[in-house]
Amino acid sequence: MIKKGDIIVFAVIILSAVLIAVGLFSFRKNGSELVITVNNEEYGRYPLSEDRVIPLEHNTAVIKDGFAYMESADCPDKVCVNSPKISKRNETVICLPNKVLLKVE
């Protein structure tokens, strides 16, 4: 039922994923501000050092204790709300249906 090629393909994919992950995560640095982009246009920049609630048209972003996260959204899948909090440079939270991007810079 399972052939040799299946195992090879599976192993190759897992291995490449691990290599990419290692490469990506060795370049993390602490970020200073949150940049919110709506519909590919920069909406605003907010320092991570100040706690803040940022209401957007379809989403609500929150900065608290140096972390940023999506508190609520009206999209059906809520992937953004369930994403982990971000604080390091280049980390993102993204709401695809509403075209909202939270990014730490």
Add this chain to the structure above:
Amino acid sequence: MTKKISLYALFTAVAMIFSFIESLYSFSLIPGIKLGLANSAVLLLLYYGDIKGGILVNISRILLTTLLFSNPFSLLYSLSGAAVSMLFVIFLRKSRFLSVVGCSVISAAVHNLTQITVAVLCFSTKEIFFYLPVLMVSGAVTGFAVGVFSAFFEKKCGKTIKNMIQ
């Protein structure tokens, strides 16, 4: 001809039921990851020769599922992911080294890769690529599970299905 239509309708319905069950709860802590069991219906048709049927069932179940349970924006990601992954399966299915399981792994991984590429193109931020390793691993694992399921199903019911396709 009527046999084929009812077979495709059955496959589409079953694929939709799988999608619905998966939509009821998330299978893991990571957002956006799903088992993709519905893909087994498509794989069974594509891998065992009925390419037109496979494409038809896949497009039908994606359109119907999206219109019923989701918003049309995700169609861009679903359809592009499905199109590219089907291309790979169609070309790789005849390989001696791969069974349905391997095709399913590639199908899932390629589907995820395509979706992330479309997202990067739409958002013009390459930071989304951080999600790439997660999607690749989950694609490989879920693809493997779905592939095993498909192979098992084919063992039990394959003859019946093949007779209906001919």
